Amino acid sequence: MSDMVKKGCAGVGALGLFIVVGVVATLVSMFMNLDVAGDDQVRGPTSVPITTTEPRDDAPRPNDGPSPSAPDTKGDAPSSRKGGSIAYPNTPVARRGNVKIESFSSSKRNLMKIHADRPRTFYCGCGFEPSKSIDLRECKYEIRSNKSRASRVEFEHVVPASAFGHQIDAWTKGHPKCTSSNGKKYKGRRCAERASSEFELMQADMHNLQPAVGEVNADRLNYVMAELDGEVREYGVCDVEIRDKKIEPRPEVRGDIARTYLYMDWAYPKYHLIPDAKQRAMFERWAKDDPVDSWERKRARRVADVQGNVNPFVE
Ligand SMILES: [Ca+2]
Ligand SMILES: [Ca+2]
Numbered sequence: 001m002s003d004m005v006k007k008g009c010a011g012v013g014a015l016g017l018f019i020v021v022g023v024v025a026t027l028v029s030m031f032m033n034l035d036v037a038g039d040d041q042v043r044g045p046t047s048v049p050i051t052t053t054e055p056r057d058d059a060p061r062p063n064d065g066p067s068p069s070a071p072d073t074k075g076d077a078p079s080s081r082k083g084g085s086i087a088y089p090n091t092p093v094a095r096r097g098n099v100k101i102e103s104f105s106s107s108k109r110n111l112m113k114i115h116a117d118r119p120r121t122f123y124c125g126c127g128f129e130p131s132k133s134i135d136l137r138e139c140k141y142e143i144r145s146n147k148s149r150a151s152r153v154e155f156e157h158v159v160p161a162s163a164f165g166h167q168i169d170a171w172t173k174g175h176p177k178c179t180s181s182n183g184k185k186y187k188g189r190r191c192a193e194r195a196s197s198e199f200e201l202m203q204a205d206m207h208n209l210q211p212a213v214g215e216v217n218a219d220r221l222n223y224v225m226a227e228l229d230g231e232v233r234e235y236g237v238c239d240v241e242i243r244d245k246k247i248e249p250r251p252e253v254r255g256d257i258a259r260t261y262l263y264m265d266w267a268y269p270k271y272h273l274i275p276d277a278k279q280r281a282m283f284e285r286w287a288k289d290d291p292v293d294s295w296e297r298k299r300a301r302r303v304a305d306v307q308g309n310v311n312p313f314v315e
Contacts, residue, residue, distance in 0.1 A: 084280045086287065088266045089312045097267035098205040100308045102197070107204040108155045114302045115211055118295060121153060122210035122256075123249055124238035128153040134213060141213065142236030149214030156212035158260040160222035161189065161203050164271045170195035206303040207263055207311045210256075216240060223247045225257055227282070255290025258283035259313040266312070287313070 101107050112130065119128045126139035132153045136143070143150040165171040170178065174187035175195035192199040202208075212220075216235065219242045226246035231239070239250035249257055261283050265274040274280045292314050300314040 084277075084284055086262060086284055086313070088262075091312075093269060096309065098201045098207075098307050098309060101204045101206065101306070102200055104155075104193075104200075104204050107206050107209055110306050111155055111206055111209055111211070114206075114299060114306070118299075119211070121213050121216075122156065122158075122253055123216050123240045124213050124235065125250075125252075126213055126238075128211065136236075140237040144215060144219070144234050146215045146218055149218050152214045153211045154214040154217045155209045156217040156220065157203070158208050158210055158257055159264040159273050160220075162222040163273055164202050164268065165189055165192050165199060167271055168192050168196050168199050170199070202268060205264070205267070206307050207267075207300065207309075208260055213238075216242075220247050224279075225249065225261070225282070251290060253290070254286035255288075255292065256296050258286035258290075259292070259296075259311065262287070262313045263311040267309075 101110070112132075116130070119130075120126065121128060121134065121139075124139060124141055126134050126136065126141055128134045134141070134151055134153055136150065141150070162171075169175070171188055171192040174185050175191055177195045178186050178191035180186060193203070213235075216238070223242060223245045224247070226248055228241050228243065228246060228248040230241075232241050232243075233239075234241070241248045261274055261279075265272070274283060297314055300311045304310045
């Protein structure tokens with residue numbers, strides 16, 4: 001073989017080796033890229049650092065339950081617990097609810113002043129006088145059955161007093177303080193009012209109280225908020241339906257009611273006043289469909305001025 005042919009063969013060999021190395025490097029690079037892409041596809045929440053500061057949903061919560069003893073001072077996150085999208089402010093629990101107004105009767109007096117420039121009942125929109133009498137004809141209200149209570153305004157608990165009262169021992173079991181002058185023991189709401197300052201404060205929380213036609217208040221009892229089929233009118237033109245232990249309020253106050261429930265659930269978390277995700281979803285929808293208006297905001301601020309705590313869902 002001539003020198004020229006030998007040099008040519010060596011050159012072709014070197015070029016071949018170079019091409020092989022290049023192809024292998026390209027394949028390795030492609031493989032690595034594929035691998036990275038695959039890693040991205042499977043990378044999910046597990047790659048996000050898991051924080052352990054929030055208590056687990058199923059962790060024991062020593063402050064839960066009906067005992068009105070030590071106040072619950074930890075923050076909590078019921079919005080995530082119940083699957084809601086309206087966030088609960090992380091205010092310490094001891095500063096959320098009413099700790100100032102100690103009697104229901106003083107709340108009622110305060111609320112008559114708060115509503116003085118807008119004396120309209122909540123469910124039916126009937127006007128009322130400082131004397132608490134209602135002009136039923138003006139609002140085309142028709143009495144269903146209870147004439148004396150239909151003619152007077154009463155302050156109604158939007159979240160019923162029994163919803164939290166039933167979780168207080170004095171209500172369900174009685175208390176040594178609950179003995180009549182004739183020696184007879186009693187329980188229920190009267191005993192909770194006498195023996196539980198925690199119940200008194202919750203019952204007197206003005207954010208949860210609205211003026212209502214007494215008859216509607218009487219018929220509502222402790223029934224839950226709901227959407228009912230049909231539009232029966234048992235109270236004249238007033239768009240409120242009460243049946244099957246449920247109440248459907250008019251659309252104009254559904255957001256106000258939702259924000260009251262959210263407030264009560266947030267302010268007094270151990271009572272779980274929005275008991276499940278379905279109710280919470282309904283209230284969140286109501287809150288969205290009936291946003292805060294100027295009167296609702298004005299009223300909440302007046303209540304906060306007197307009572308000392310805000311409803312953050314109305315701010
Ligand atoms: Ca209706
Ligand atoms: Ca409204």
